[in-house]
Amino acid sequence: MKSKLLGAAFLMLAGLAHPGWIKALAADPAAIAAKKEEIHRCLLNCYRETSRIKEAESECRALVALKPGDASLRYLLGDLLLKSGRVGEAASHFKKAVQLDPGKGDYQAALGSVLLSLKDYNGAVSAYRAAVSAPDGARFTAHLQTAMTYQANQTQTVQYQKQKQRQDDDE
Amino acid sequence: MGKKLLDFVGQGQRAKRHSRIGNLLYVSFLITCLAFLSTNSCRAGDADDPGPWRSISVNRHVVQANRLMQERRYGNARDEYLKAISINPGIVDIHIGLHEACKKYPDWAQDLTTMEKIFELEPSTKKQYSADYGVALYHAQRYDEAIAWLKKGLSDMNSVMLPSPLPPTNKDAVTVWKAPPVEAPVAKPAIAINPDQLNTNAGGLPTTKASWGRQQFTWTPIVTMEERSKLAQNFENACHSECIVVAEYLGYQKGDIHYNHPPRAEFRIVRILKGPPLNKALPLRYEFHDHTSSDPPAGWKFAENMMPGKNSQWILFIPHAVPRLQLFDTYEGSYGRQAATEENLNKIYALLEKRGETLH
Numbered sequence: 001m002k003s004k005l006l007g008a009a010f011l012m013l014a015g016l017a018h019p020g021w022i023k024a025l026a027a028d029p030a031a032i033a034a035k036k037e038e039i040h041r042c043l044l045n046c047y048r049e050t051s052r053i054k055e056a057e058s059e060c061r062a063l064v065a066l067k068p069g070d071a072s073l074r075y076l077l078g079d080l081l082l083k084s085g086r087v088g089e090a091a092s093h094f095k096k097a098v099q100l101d102p103g104k105g106d107y108q109a110a111l112g113s114v115l116l117s118l119k120d121y122n123g124a125v126s127a128y129r130a131a132v133s134a135p136d137g138a139r140f141t142a143h144l145q146t147a148m149t150y151q152a153n154q155t156q157t158v159q160y161q162k163q164k165q166r167q168d169d170d171e
Numbered sequence: 172m173g174k175k176l177l178d179f180v181g182q183g184q185r186a187k188r189h190s191r192i193g194n195l196l197y198v199s200f201l202i203t204c205l206a207f208l209s210t211n212s213c214r215a216g217d218a219d220d221p222g223p224w225r226s227i228s229v230n231r232h233v234v235q236a237n238r239l240m241q242e243r244r245y246g247n248a249r250d251e252y253l254k255a256i257s258i259n260p261g262i263v264d265i266h267i268g269l270h271e272a273c274k275k276y277p278d279w280a281q282d283l284t285t286m287e288k289i290f291e292l293e294p295s296t297k298k299q300y301s302a303d304y305g306v307a308l309y310h311a312q313r314y315d316e317a318i319a320w321l322k323k324g325l326s327d328m329n330s331v332m333l334p335s336p337l338p339p340t341n342k343d344a345v346t347v348w349k350a351p352p353v354e355a356p357v358a359k360p361a362i363a364i365n366p367d368q369l370n371t372n373a374g375g376l377p378t379t380k381a382s383w384g385r386q387q388f389t390w391t392p393i394v395t396m397e398e399r400s401k402l403a404q405n406f407e408n409a410c411h412s413e414c415i416v417v418a419e420y421l422g423y424q425k426g427d428i429h430y431n432h433p434p435r436a437e438f439r440i441v442r443i444l445k446g447p448p449l450n451k452a453l454p455l456r457y458e459f460h461d462h463t464s465s466d467p468p469a470g471w472k473f474a475e476n477m478m479p480g481k482n483s484q485w486i487l488f489i490p491h492a493v494p495r496l497q498l499f500d501t502y503e504g505s506y507g508r509q510a511a512t513e514e515n516l517n518k519i520y521a522l523l524e525k526r527g528e529t530l531h
Contacts, residue, residue: 036328039302043321046314051402083402085411116491146495153493 037066044076053083071100075107078114087117098127105134112140112147121151224262229255233265236272245276263292274303279310298327404461404506406515410522412502414446414489417511418453420479430467433458434478435498441484444519445528446492454497455487458504484511486519 040063047056060077067073078093094111101107112127128144131137222230236251252269259265266289273282286304290297297304302324308317409415418438428434436457440449459477460467479485486509488502501507509515 032328035302036325038306039321039325039328042306042309043318043325046309046318046321048402049312049314053402083408085408087411149495150491150493 033066037063040066053080056080057084069100071097071104071107074100075104075110078110082114087114090114091118098130102130103134105131105137105140108134108137109140109143112143116147116150119154121147121154125151224255224259224265226259229258229262229265232258233268236268240268240272240275243275245272246278248272249276249278249281260288261292263289263296266292267296270300270303274307277310279307282307283311301327404463404503406518406522409488409502409507410445410519410526410528412445412488412490412507414449414487414492415444415519415523416440416446416449416453416487416489417442417444417516418485418487420481420483420485422481423457423478428473430459430471430473431465436478438485438487444486445523446489449492453487453499454494456495456498456500457508458501461504461506485509486511486515 040059044056044059044063047053047059057077057080060073060080064070064073064077074093074097078090078097081087081090081093091111091114094107094114097104097107098111108127108131112124112131115121115124115127124147125144128140128147131140132144220230221227222233224230224233232251232255236248236255239245239248239251249269249272252265252272255265256262256269266285270282270285270289273279273285283304286300286307289300290304301320305317305320305322305324308314308320311317418440421437421439423437424435426434434457436455438453438455440451440453443449457478459473487499488507488509489499490502490507491500
């Protein structure tokens, strides 16, 4: 009797050990993560389509938390922040996107645009230069010229102020 | 004598022990073989086997569809599932297989219909498939409904483990998934459809094989200029401009004028609402589009009447108070020029007041 019971237990174990059953029983963490990502992406797109920027931003943050090394998500988050007027925060995310994927002209140009708004003309010029040198960067040439105009203007103003200061001091 | 007797008894016990181990191994071998055969026989799909559907033709289509799914010929698999469903529309597992095929092909319109049919046949599957239904709704551009279902799906992810994505081959192969001891957050959808009121079986455990796929959702998150402009065009964003003025239109410089080559328009500043004290003479790049599309409408040609009436007053949003190539740009092209109506001015003053940016 005892041996029969042992045999049954062994058989049950043998039955459960069938690879197909194990596959069916195990929940794959990678599949769960992929599914979560898919849901967040769909939600993000839904919010973007319905112009609900704040909700889109929180979905984008969830995606960034899931995939912190994804430059495109950082870029998108920066863009959403820019739309809600948080230029400083947007700049930090664009910088991160540029760090993660320096060869992408769009990211460099976005950083240049934000730095231009923050009046960091030197930073904007270097970002636009990087954008122009990217494979698809010819379309940013006009932006680079604009940034350089601003930069020259700023340099001129600073020189004028210094000169004026010197004259005042002499007097 | 006594020793011989003891030896005899010892041999008997050893023989008995050996036979017991032999029996055990023999029975376990038999059962393993049976288990193996029973699992594989479900997949084999003999052509004349009525299978779990109790219909040779249905089984034939399902087996064929499953084979096509494995070969990643999802469009053909969908057609086979549809043929099986046309013979017997009441089997939920075949609808689940069809949903898998539609999702991977993808055929979102058919997927939506299929999912609705699955929910109708087995309401307890709503919990498992809420996210999938949300995805299908998103692709069908029914965004508000999609949001509610996707949120529901996300909260259900915490309470239901992902089942295997294998297409159904045997109706009797039912797998019950254990819920982890996590309290799922309650989703609160803002629209008419309320997935919280869906029927779920006791304990929230799904009862059939589900099909949450493992394939990556291909999507490029690059925001195009058009999308960006579409979302940016409101007074709240426009008021971030460095300079907002009320200006009077004086005239424009004639020359080579095209949709993407705007003329120089001369304005005179009447009142500065925000920003530095610019020169009264304001040369402006008079753009004909608001950056949502740089493609001109069919048959577009510049005409005098496209310019504003002389001495008409406009609110100009200037994002950077420095001219670019001698001309000032307006926020989002033509959007940055708004008629100086009482209503618009009121809105802008309210926004500036809120931000503490009023000059007076």
